[in-house]
Amino acid sequence: MVQLHDARFDTTFAALSDATRRGVLEQLGRSDASITALAERFQMTLTGMKKHIGVLEQAGLVQTEKVGRVRTCRLGSSRLEQEAEWMEHYRRLWDARFNELDKVVEELKRRENSDE
Amino acid sequence: MVQLHDARFDTTFAALSDATRRGVLEQLGRSDASITALAERFQMTLTGMKKHIGVLEQAGLVQTEKVGRVRTCRLGSSRLEQEAEWMEHYRRLWDARFNELDKVVEELKRRENSDE
DNA sequence: TCTATACTGAACCATATGGTTCAGTTACAT
């Protein structure tokens, strides 16, 4: 049931398609951070960063918790496992196609040889 | 020089964030195909499919060649190697954070025990 | 109690995206 994962993949890959958001993930890998801290680090308004965090949260890549007036962001529960798997799958497809081409080339060589 | 890869990552992940395009990659993993064939398979106008192919081509995931009046699409040269690497990197960050939390939890338990 | 900080939400803006239709152009088949 590949279809079932489609929506999730859409949102995860879309979340990863922005350099700022990938930067935020890197940062959160080093230490948790407030929205303000992240906004400063990436030279952006609070509101702008909040939106990015929203996207990352939606994709399960980040979790946040508000205590007092500061909302702390940390890495979320999605470890991109299925996405990494998908990439592996794609690579196998690629290899399959590649090997097929190799066979064709070999076949051509064989014919050339028998023609000589 | 992480920045150098940023633009490429942007376009690759964006290309992968659409279910139709991922479907096209799957299909091309099985066999090369014309734009018309792909458009039919994914129930879409020729023009629509052409745009998707354009996006995939831009990301290096697909290559095309026009012979006569049909343009044949096949898997491209990008094997998502750097992207897979990036995901691994992210995972290591995640693990690092996770282990850190584990230590904190252990530390808390130790204190609890010494309090008893 | 007053003030500054940290966030939130609505509204706005420019540009991008995913799709369409319509009007070509080129190439194959009769």
Place this chain on the structure above:
DNA sequence: ATGTAACTGAACCATATGGTTCAGTATAGA
């Protein structure tokens, strides 16, 4: 020579995205 098939490009449309400003609300600190 002509019709049809395969693609291409321009124009259009609705919605999404990445950002902003501005006007709040809620909390921490003096």
